[in-house]
Amino acid sequence: MKVLIISEHASLKFGGEAALPLHYFRVLRQRKIDVWMIVHERTKTELNQIFAHDLERIFFIKDSFLHKLLFFLGKSLPSRISYFTFGFLLRMLTQMSTKKLANFLIKEYQIDLIHQPIPVSPKEPSMIYDMGVPIIIGPMNGGMNYPKGFKDRESPWTHLFLELGRNFSNFINILIPGKIKADLLLVANKRSKNALPQCLQNKYIIELVENGVDLSIWQQEIETNFHATKKNLKEIKIVYLGRLVSWKGVDLLLVAFKDLIAILSEYKITLEIIGEGKQRTVLEKQAQSLGLIIDNNDNCVSSKIAFQGQLSQKDCAQHLKSADMMVLPSLYECGGAVVLEAMAMKIPVIATNWGGPADYLDETCGILVDPDSEASFIQNLTQAMEKLILNPDLRKSMGEMGYNKVINQFDWEKKIDRILEIYLNSISIFNKVAI
Known part of the structure; x- marks a missing residue:
């Protein structure tokens, strides 16, 4: 079986959906599957380091003058509007170049199947069609609105x-018919299936979880269990892991954290905020205005909030290893891979009962907080953190249950087992129809 992965990005540094094609390529190559990947050159440096022995299997799309012009024009718009306007045109332009290169690789390497894992948006069209081999798109994950x-x-x-864009998605997918002509569409959940444009509702669709966990990173030191050797139960470490953008709700977490340390004044509680984004400066100023001590030195025993910036996945795992819980107060989270990564480290998770985290968490391994209103959300976040702090045994049992759930359901190795079955079945059906 020879597989070609087509992707806008493949990166652990970019986070989010960009990590998905990288993991497909990584695990397939570990299993000696003949797989190639086409990706934009902006991730070239990172991929050269990760896949030093497989560079001949990765092909990069370069920016044209039109790429640079569209990027420049989109910079002045709000990020979400830019993504769905000039960003959309950029992605279609990249896919046009990708399609030309893919046609060459299909002939050169006798490719059996194309897999396009991202973009994960159910409504975004695909330029990849009529390639002479079966095409799989997804898993898609979307259909989200703010609470x-x-x-x-x-x-x-x-x-x-x-x-307006969503209402026109049916027309756009007819005009650019990659998903209509695809042999198989993968969706992460029923919400995403329902979000597919009407013209795609009768397609061959399979449900497959979007995210997975690379246990080689997130479990490499799980044996040295911090929680089993912790001596001072009055010292608590809470971690937020993710981008610092408005829809992640970190500003609400800061308010809840201030309320928490007022209630549990006898505890030394540290909140580590790991990640970068446009809101970092705003959040640091908010923390100062709330009277919270900020320190970027992780060794400072008096710090209550530590902004750690962006860290490698290995370093993130180290920080989670010594955490008592992770909190993800996101209000617009389709996926939420960090929830699974914390679970893999035996860390209980508090997250918003909205979108992706609600697909992963239940009462055995974490606490889901309903986003009914800002005031109640902040109050319930505070109460959830307080509950876990006051119940070490509950933290431990939730960590164990979350760990077991990840091992059984979200290991990338198990996900690749399933995707290989899907690949083989799609190739078989395609060849029978062709005959």
């Missing part, structure tokens, strides 16, 4: 623009 009580997080203009 009702948080609509003001999105400007009226942004909301209006996105709704």
Whole structure:
């Protein structure tokens, strides 16, 4: 079996959906599967380091003058509007170049199947079609809106623009028929299936979880269990892991954290915020205005909040290893791979009962907080953190249950087992139809 992965990005540094094609390529190559990948050159340096022995299997699309022009024009727009306007044109332009290169590789290497894992948006069309081999797209994951009580997080203009785009998605997918002509569509959940444009609802669709966990990173030191040797139960470490953007709700976490340390004044509680983004400066100023001590030195025993910046996955695992819980207060999270990564480290998770985290967590391994209103959300975040702090045995049992759930359901190795079955079945069906 010879597989070609087509992707806009493949990167652990970019985070989010960009990590998915990288993991498909990584595990397939570990299993000696003949797989190639086409990706934009902006991830070239990282991929050269990770796949030093497989560089001949990775092909990069370079920026043209038109790429650079579209990127420049989109910079002045709000990020979400830019993504769905000039960003969309950029992705279609990249896919046009990708399609030309893919046609060459199909002939050169006798490719049996094409897999396009991202973009994960159910409504975004694909330029990859009529390639002479079966094409699989997904798993797609979307169909998200802000919770009702948080609509003001999105400007009226942004909301209006996105709704118009969604309403036109059926027409766009007919005009650019990659998903209509695909042999198989993968969706992460029923929400994403329902979000597919009407023209795709009768397609051959299989449900497959979007995210997985690379246990070689997130479990490499699990044997030296921090929680089993911890001596001072009054010292608590809470971790947030993710981008610092408005829809992640970190500003709400800071308010909840201030309330928490007021309630549990006898504890020394540290909140580590790991990640970078446009909101970092705003969040640091907010923490200062709330009277919280900020320190970027992880060894400072008096720090209450530590902004750690962006770290490698290996370093993130080290920080999680010494954490008592992870909190993800995101209000617009389709996936939430960090939830699974914390579970793999035997860390209980507090997350918003909205979107992706609700697909992973249950009452045995974490706490889901309903996003009914800003005031109640902050209060319930505080209460959830307080509950876990006051119940070490509960933290331990939730960590164990989360670990078992990841091992059984979200290991990338098990995910690749399933995707290989899907590949083989798609090739078989395609060849029978061709005959």
